[in-house]
Amino acid sequence: MHLSLSSLLPSTYLSPSTPPFILILSKNQNSALLFPTPSNFYSQSSLKYTNTTTVSIKQNTFELTLLVMENLFRLADHDEFFSRRCVWVNGPVIVGAGPSGLATAACLREQGVPFVVLERAECIASLWQKRTYDRLKLHLPKQFCQLPKLPFPEDFPEYPTKRQFIEYLESYAKHFEINPQFNECVQSARYDETSGLWRVKTVSTAGSTRNEIEYICRWLVVATGENAERVMPEIEGLNEFCGGVSHACEYKSGEKFSGKKVLVVGCGNSGMEVSLDLCNHNASPSMVVRSSVHVLPKEVLGKSTFELAVMMMKWLPLWLVDKLLLILAWLVLGNIEKYGLKRPSMGPLELKNETGKTPVLDLGALAKIKSGDIKVIPGIKRFTRNQVELVNGQKLDVDSVVLATGYRSNVPSWLQEGELFSKNGFPKAASPHGWKGNAGLYAVGFSRRGLSGASSDAMKIAQDIGTVWKAETKQQKKRTTACHRRCISQF
Numbered sequence: 231m232h233l234s235l236s237s238l239l240p241s242t243y244l245s246p247s248t249p250p251f252i253l254i255l256s257k258n259q260n261s262a263l264l265f266p267t268p269s270n271f272y273s274q275s276s277l278k279y280t281n282t283t284t285v286s287i288k289q290n291t292f293e294l295t296l297l298v299m300e301n302l303f304r305l306a307d308h309d310e311f312f313s314r315r316c317v318w319v320n321g322p323v324i325v326g327a328g329p330s331g332l333a334t335a336a337c338l339r340e341q342g343v344p345f346v347v348l349e350r351a352e353c354i355a356s357l358w359q360k361r362t363y364d365r366l367k368l369h370l371p372k373q374f375c376q377l378p379k380l381p382f383p384e385d386f387p388e389y390p391t392k393r394q395f396i397e398y399l400e401s402y403a404k405h406f407e408i409n410p411q412f413n414e415c416v417q418s419a420r421y422d423e424t425s426g427l428w429r430v431k432t433v434s435t436a437g438s439t440r441n442e443i444e445y446i447c448r449w450l451v452v453a454t455g456e457n458a459e460r461v462m463p464e465i466e467g468l469n470e471f472c473g474g475v476s477h478a479c480e481y482k483s484g485e486k487f488s489g490k491k492v493l494v495v496g497c498g499n500s501g502m503e504v505s506l507d508l509c510n511h512n513a514s515p516s517m518v519v520r521s522s523v524h525v526l527p528k529e530v531l532g533k534s535t536f537e538l539a540v541m542m543m544k545w546l547p548l549w550l551v552d553k554l555l556l557i558l559a560w561l562v563l564g565n566i567e568k569y570g571l572k573r574p575s576m577g578p579l580e581l582k583n584e585t586g587k588t589p590v591l592d593l594g595a596l597a598k599i600k601s602g603d604i605k606v607i608p609g610i611k612r613f614t615r616n617q618v619e620l621v622n623g624q625k626l627d628v629d630s631v632v633l634a635t636g637y638r639s640n641v642p643s644w645l646q647e648g649e650l651f652s653k654n655g656f657p658k659a660a661s662p663h664g665w666k667g668n669a670g671l672y673a674v675g676f677s678r679r680g681l682s683g684a685s686s687d688a689m690k691i692a693q694d695i696g697t698v699w700k701a702e703t704k705q706q707k708k709r710t711t712a713c714h715r716r717c718i719s720q721f
């Protein structure tokens with residue numbers, strides 16, 4: 231049976247026949263702590279049922295409410311329910327405090343819908359803050375990267391630096407009063423058919439203690455991103471290799487590689503830029519291109535290629551835009567196949583749509599490839615202690631390896647659901663349809679359309695939840711009064 235939020239609240243509905251819960255609502259009513267009352271507590275005849283009373287815990291004021299919530303009681307199907315702290319969220323739970331989670335939270339704030347944001351790291355946008363290299367800038371012009379309702383500051387350059395982007399995200403969170411629960415990692419989330427609610431289990435590791443918490447909510451917004459986890463390839467002998475092996479997400483700058491022979495595995499945007507940065511720090515990179523890659527100029531005649539593509543897409547079919555992009559690329563960059571950079575048979579935009587593989591925007595790596603400062607090499611067969619053997623039989627001495635092998639979604643590792651998301655952790659439906667699932671489940675920032683894709687998902691989701699939330703809170707206000715009288719008359 232599906233019971234709606236309005237039947238869960240008001241919290242003042244008491245019945246002597248069902249064991250009560252104690253609900254501590256936070257003052258802003260965003261969330262509540264939920265405890266089952268111990269039986270002795272309930273049976274004490276001296277106990278007077280009061281509907282609400284105000285208590286103070288650690289300088290915060292809470293409303294303490296004794297209540298019976300019959301359908302919440304149905305959640306208490308296992309003993310384990312009683313062993314962890316339980317938090318009822320009056321609104322959606324958003325998993326992830328990156329750009330996608332922040333954008334959704336901001337749009338919900340504007341609608342007046344309360345929410346809780348859960349974040350495994352100790353800061354917002356941890357990929358940007360902790361797992362990116364120093365020289366990173368946005369690849370696309372700023373108008374394609376800003377989040378809803380708050381534009382970038384006027385004085386930001388066309389391609390903001392990573393520092394500027396993070397600064398913007400921090401001010402964004404502050405402006406919309408988004409205060410994520412940091413250091414809280416979601417272990418599992420599943421829909422409880424009986425109660426019609428989502429149960430989100432987290433482990434909180436703030437300080438030295440480990441706390442298990444269960445959030446119960448009507449809506450769940452997945453905002454954990456396309457790049458939640460690094461991809462580590464399994465390559466024969468890599469464990470025996472004696473030099474340093476790291477992933478591109480740990481790479482900061484080429485400084486510590488000066489004078490070293492570095493093998494960069496992968497030629498996406500990360501692999502290309504890491505190779506360029508290594509050159510600029512007097513290291514000798516060899517970049518593995520095992521299949522194919524589309525390299526496009528970042529700008530053509532002072533206009534961003536991405537912007538040109540967006541403009542052309544308004545008038546022309548995708549296949550034609552792809553053809554034109556390849557002609558522009560050929561005019562600006564020349565034939566890159568002779569340097570070992572084979573182009574995929576599909577055009578760059580079609581490939582992005584079909585597989586999610588992003589074209590590389592050239593920031594200077596191509597000139598280094600042409601000059602021979604970056605060597606392009608084919609796939610890897612195996613590693614030995616200090617060498618790499620390639621598929622063509624060639625052997626190279628290597629001091630260090632940087633794996634620029636990409637990222638993946640981690641949704642399947644925690645979300646117990648198979649309708650909206652497929653096994654690869656992305657929504658099954660192609661953009662723009664993958665943002666909404668069943669029973670109050672949403673996905674933001676998985677459309678493979680960068681930050682502008684995340685923004686448009688966020689706006690749709692907030693609108694969708696906002697409509698239901700407003701209808702239900704209106705209804706609930708009416709009922710609260712009615713129930714309240716009933717309670718008083720009962721006791």
Ligand SMILES: NC(=O)C1=CN([C@@H]2O[C@H](COP(=O)(O)OP(=O)(O)OC[C@H]3O[C@@H](n4cnc5c(N)ncnc54)[C@H](OP(=O)(O)O)[C@@H]3O)[C@@H](O)[C@H]2O)C=CC1
Nearest residue numbers: 367368369463496497498499500501520521588634635636
């Ligand atoms: N400033 C910006 O906006 C930036 C944006 N990005 C974005 O971040 C996302 C991630 O980019 P990135 O980190 O480059 O990852 P990608 O997934 O784009 O690229 C991974 C690369 O690693 C290769 N690879 C994977 N496994 C192996 C293997 N075993 N042997 C050899 N090669 C291998 C892939 O080759 P294959 O194609 O053959 O599988 C591919 O070339 C992308 O969307 C990218 O556009 C990244 C950097 C900067």
Ligand SMILES: O=C(O)C(=O)Cc1c[nH]c2ccccc12
Nearest residue numbers: 369370536582588589678679680
């Ligand atoms: O980096 C990504 O994954 C993006 O989606 C943004 C992006 C960078 N370069 C592009 C070229 C075509 C489409 C999207 C992008």
